[in-house]
Amino acid sequence: MSEVLLQVKNLKVHFPVKGGVLGRVVDTIRAVDDVSFEIHKCKTLGLVGESGSGKTTVGRSILKLAPVTQGEIYYDGKEIVSMQKRPFFPYRKKIQMIFQDPFNSLNPRMKVEDIISEPLEIHFKKMSRLDRQKRIFNLLDKVELSKDSMMRYPHEFSGGQRQRIGIARALAVEPDFIVCDEAVSALDVSVQAQVVNLLQDLQAELGLTYLFIAHDLAVVQHISDSIAVMNKGKIVEQGPSDEICQNPKQAYTQNLLDAAPIL
Amino acid sequence: MKNSSEILEVQQLSIQFKGRRGNVDAVKGISFSVPYGKTLAVVGESGSGKSVTAMACTQLLPKPPICEVSGEIWFEGRNLLALSEEEIRTVRGSGIAYIFQEPSTSLNPVYTIGFQIAEAIHLHIKNPGDVHLRVIELLDLVGIRDPEKRFGAYPHELSGGMQQRVMIAIALACEPKLLIADEPTTALDVTIQKQIMDLLLDLKRKLKMSIILITHNFGIVNGFADEVMVLFRGEVVEFGSVKDVLKTPRHPYTKALIGCIPRLNQKKRRLTTIDHEIVS
């Protein structure tokens, strides 16, 4: 067994609910409530569960984009929740996220070329402009977008095309770990297959590790080594992916499998 | 000109975007219709023109010279493409309502979701009764837990799937004659997906609503739609009843697409993709 790359320990993220005219805190939403799991290097953990169960919040916590209430996250042995901004800087290259909502995560005023080249300018300061362009070409090609996409703005694309811009941006800086949050859900089955194959190729070639959040169980089963099932902020079941899909122990998991549309 | 059994009739619709570096022919003269009370599913590869076709129906695309739309779209005896801005506004909402593909493009970040649903009710329903109660009811219908607690939430405080369901609630609040649902369940897990689809079926029956359903999910096409249209690079390559198209697809693209559907417990090292040289 390879070594553990990511370990999440007793993670809690609670959001206050404000109410009344004074905007006082009247309640809390336990978005993530005592979640623990680990992912080995070069492996994929699939994260599934009901809408609103806390999947995105778990993913964002790993990038320090969610207000963690309690718990620890170890990346390659180092605790990152308590880490200050400066020491965390290199992790902003190593850990990338493909966001669930592509439109919201792409700057509408930037051309695609600039969107993808921005992280390169930050993390690969020495790379020449030409090399940067080459890499962007290459990435766009891999996600099936044409060359002239570079000069266009996010609003000029279809939903699935925008999602692929987000994927190209995440891959650009050669990360080690990617949180894929519904990364292929807006894609037709053919382009989806293309992107899933690409992610698997990169994993085999470069040893990438993934947290793969999705709701299409067939895709999750295909790409994941193990699967964790979340419900109301907690992980209710966790195990090797075939076992979860073939002999689920929890009624909730069984429900998920039963509700999967049949062809 | 207008066939009375169809709620929507699209004729020779073309959509072209003018760009600094050449034009994009997003839709190339397509024709189709939606019968009253029926559901038409629209499938096709990413970028094939599904969303822009939907948006053209109520003039939601950019105006010329950025975007040129030609053809005719007949709805209740009127050509929607020929209506003035003022006239088309009366069609939006109670005539044709949308569930957009990306919630963040249509929810307003500065208002609470409760306010936004209430606004839709006020705008489109004549005697709405207790609006607050109706909002709570709608939130509950789309499967949002603790609707009272969520009434005052802002869009960014909700998960992706919850935002999507708020949009569904807003569209349903309008009680439209034609609902255009663009990937309404992409961000939803299968249990809630099923709940939403059942809800739509129920409303379709009660309100005699017609639906255009844009989706990548063949499971949903199969369980939910009456007819299906397959778009490929801005053209209709297949049209027919769901049963016929799924069982005996005629066009090579449709065949290839159906071959790509991932299935549970299939043991495959790689997922099947389409070789575009072969299909085009």
Ligand SMILES: Nc1ncnc2c1ncn2[C@@H]1O[C@H](COP(=O)(O)OP(=O)(O)OP(=O)(O)O)[C@@H](O)[C@H]1O
């Ligand atoms: N504002 C725009 N300016 C230029 N091109 C555009 C614009 N909007 C859409 N397009 C182009 O029109 C084509 C059709 O887009 P559309 O959004 O209809 O695709 P779609 O079938 O909905 O795809 P998806 O499944 O990815 O959502 C795409 O190639 C897209 O790049």
Ligand SMILES: Nc1ncnc2c1ncn2[C@@H]1O[C@H](COP(=O)(O)OP(=O)(O)OP(=O)(O)O)[C@@H](O)[C@H]1O
């Ligand atoms: N910034 C925030 N403020 C308040 N509540 C939040 C915030 N972000 C998330 N939440 C709440 O946390 C819970 C979990 O949300 P999260 O986005 O993690 O769910 P998810 O499992 O990704 O759902 P989906 O499948 O719908 O994307 C939800 O109840 C959501 O409303």
Ligand SMILES: [Mg+2]
């Ligand atoms: Mg999410």
Ligand SMILES: [Mg+2]
């Ligand atoms: Mg679309």
